[in-house]
Amino acid sequence: MAKQATSAQVGASGSTAPPPSRRERVREATLREIKAIARSHLAARGPAGVSLRAIAREMGMTAPGLYRYFGSLDELMRSLQADFFTELSGVVQAADSSLPPDDVDGRILASLRAFRAWALADRAEFALLFGPPSPHHGTPAEGEAAEAARRFAATFFALFDRLLREERFTVPPDTELSPALCHQLEAFAQHTGFRPDNVPKGALRILTSCWVRLYGMVCMEVFEHLAFATGDLEALFEAELRDALTRLGVEYRPPAAP
Amino acid sequence: MAKQATSAQVGASGSTAPPPSRRERVREATLREIKAIARSHLAARGPAGVSLRAIAREMGMTAPGLYRYFGSLDELMRSLQADFFTELSGVVQAADSSLPPDDVDGRILASLRAFRAWALADRAEFALLFGPPSPHHGTPAEGEAAEAARRFAATFFALFDRLLREERFTVPPDTELSPALCHQLEAFAQHTGFRPDNVPKGALRILTSCWVRLYGMVCMEVFEHLAFATGDLEALFEAELRDALTRLGVEYRPPAAP
DNA sequence: AAGTTTGTGTGAACAGTGTTAGCTTCGGTG
DNA sequence: CACCGAAGCTAACACTGTTCACACAAACTT
Numbered sequence: 001m002a003k004q005a006t007s008a009q010v011g012a013s014g015s016t017a018p019p020p021s022r023r024e025r026v027r028e029a030t031l032r033e034i035k036a037i038a039r040s041h042l043a044a045r046g047p048a049g050v051s052l053r054a055i056a057r058e059m060g061m062t063a064p065g066l067y068r069y070f071g072s073l074d075e076l077m078r079s080l081q082a083d084f085f086t087e088l089s090g091v092v093q094a095a096d097s098s099l100p101p102d103d104v105d106g107r108i109l110a111s112l113r114a115f116r117a118w119a120l121a122d123r124a125e126f127a128l129l130f131g132p133p134s135p136h137h138g139t140p141a142e143g144e145a146a147e148a149a150r151r152f153a154a155t156f157f158a159l160f161d162r163l164l165r166e167e168r169f170t171v172p173p174d175t176e177l178s179p180a181l182c183h184q185l186e187a188f189a190q191h192t193g194f195r196p197d198n199v200p201k202g203a204l205r206i207l208t209s210c211w212v213r214l215y216g217m218v219c220m221e222v223f224e225h226l227a228f229a230t231g232d233l234e235a236l237f238e239a240e241l242r243d244a245l246t247r248l249g250v251e252y253r254p255p256a257a258p
Numbered sequence: 259m260a261k262q263a264t265s266a267q268v269g270a271s272g273s274t275a276p277p278p279s280r281r282e283r284v285r286e287a288t289l290r291e292i293k294a295i296a297r298s299h300l301a302a303r304g305p306a307g308v309s310l311r312a313i314a315r316e317m318g319m320t321a322p323g324l325y326r327y328f329g330s331l332d333e334l335m336r337s338l339q340a341d342f343f344t345e346l347s348g349v350v351q352a353a354d355s356s357l358p359p360d361d362v363d364g365r366i367l368a369s370l371r372a373f374r375a376w377a378l379a380d381r382a383e384f385a386l387l388f389g390p391p392s393p394h395h396g397t398p399a400e401g402e403a404a405e406a407a408r409r410f411a412a413t414f415f416a417l418f419d420r421l422l423r424e425e426r427f428t429v430p431p432d433t434e435l436s437p438a439l440c441h442q443l444e445a446f447a448q449h450t451g452f453r454p455d456n457v458p459k460g461a462l463r464i465l466t467s468c469w470v471r472l473y474g475m476v477c478m479e480v481f482e483h484l485a486f487a488t489g490d491l492e493a494l495f496e497a498e499l500r501d502a503l504t505r506l507g508v509e510y511r512p513p514a515a516p
Numbered sequence: 517a518a519g520t521t522t523g524t525g526t527g528a529a530c531a532g533t534g535t536t537a538g539c540t541t542c543g544g545t546g
Numbered sequence: 547c548a549c550c551g552a553a554g555c556t557a558a559c560a561c562t563g564t565t566c567a568c569a570c571a572a573a574c575t576t
Contacts (some may be wrong), residue, residue, distance in 0.1 A: 216474015
């Protein structure tokens with residue numbers, strides 16, 4: 001049946017890619033299935049609720065078989081981390097490009113709201129990406145996951161860079177920064193691919209500050225701390241967003257009505 | 259030997275407290291031992307590395323025996339949470355009272371730095387308190403832990419309240435706050451014991467904003483995110499602290515030299 | 517002083533877990 | 547067709563939380 005569709009119309013793959021053999025295709029499929037089930041368990045039962053045996057059971061196979069796909073449970077988790085990072089990047093970028101290119105303010109607002117929305121909709125996934133590292137269930141991003149994390153960060157930096165190029169906000173002169181802070185910002189720039197001569201350190205200071213506020217706000221909301229009674233802290237997030245973006249010279253607009 | 263010291267000089271206990279029977283004392287002792295070992299395992303092997311069996315083994319007993327002290331592993335974890343909250347409260351208060359009472363600015367600086375210092379020194383403990391909730395290894399604070407969390411929050415609110423009473427900073431008028439935000443801040447005030455008529459909502463807005471920045475900064479540092487290369491982000495924390503406290507009308511002073 | 521209750525801990529057992537080793541079985545290739 | 551390697555299974559080891567029935571000793575009562 002499906003066999004006939006195998007070799008014929010793959011067509012559109014890049015010329016350098018050797019046509020994925022049937023073996024590779026089914027391998028890729030089970031690989032995706034494993035990760036899909038793992039994710040569902042993660043969302044339903046928390047990080048500790050992801051078990052190879054349970055995944056295998058649900059797939060109709062046995063746990064040792066999974067070791068043909070992942071070297072360990074940790075490795076599976078790291079692979080999930082990488083997936084989530086790229087998914088999140090995609091969500092943010094999609095929000096960004098859902099508005100006309102010249103509406104820079106609207107785009108950045110949409111992007112940041114998309115970040116929060118994803119975090120709230122996929123709390124366990126967010127926790128895996130931005131929560132505490134742990135020998136089990138997701139070490140600090142390594143290898144593939146680190147790469148995905150870097151690409152995610154770049155997504156945000158791009159937004160910020162637009163504002164910087166447009167000279168939306170006044171950057172504090174470097175003389176206002178303590179030497180230690182200068183040093184730290186320089187290391188940060190280097191680590192993230194900013195060319196330090198290209199972007200003033202004062203601007204980096206502002207970027208990090210805004211990011212911290214956003215990150216802190218979303219963490220608080222996802223991790224449900226500060227005993228904020230129930231539920232959705234949208235108003236507080238919006239207030240924080242407004243403050244942070246105003247500092248960046250972005251004109252705040254309230255979210256579209258539900 | 260030590261038997262003689264038993265009943266004699268307990269003396270100074272409050273009159274209403276029935277002298278703790280010998281049984282109660284040894285129970286209290288083993289209870290402390292359990293929690294001490296659990297904590298050491300937590301710090302050494304992470305949240306998932308705390309196991310009843312391992313604790314029991316280290317104590318020279320068997321796992322089921324621990325069920326005379328805790329109904330489950332989760333309960334042990336919650337108990338640890340409570341302990342950590344009160345320990346953290348103590349650390350912050352100690353820092354606060356390490357300076358003369360009239361040095362309000364110095365006191366709040368010391369308190370906030372103490373918060374960060376504790377978090378960095380006891381990362382796993384911090385993660386348990388402020389990290390993502392999880393069915394295992396520490397549900398959202400309940401019962402005793404919730405009480406301890408509330409007392410910790412009160413510690414911070416007290417600091418803030420001093421500044422508010424001294425009218426250090428200008429609070430935005432309530433008319434600047436969106437209705438939704440007003441509602442949320444009101445709920446917050448109620449939930450945390452602030453009397454809403456006693457403290458303007460604009461002030462609460464500032465309090466939460468400052469807390470978010472602090473919390474976000476420390477989370478980022480403890481959870482080691484944003485790929486900030488290595489290590490200690492003190493300069494960045496100090497910069498954030500400076501900004502936040504300036505907004506509160508507190509005169510920033512750099513930390514004492516090492 | 518003797519008897520009874522209560523608290524504390526044990527051993528065995530159940531149901532899970534990650535992970536390794538050795539074996540089989542089947543798909544794709546020469 | 548023969549072969550080789552990938553995929554999967556079974557069995558096993560060493561763990562985990564948790565429950566149950568039982569033993570022992572301390573504490574309280576009569």
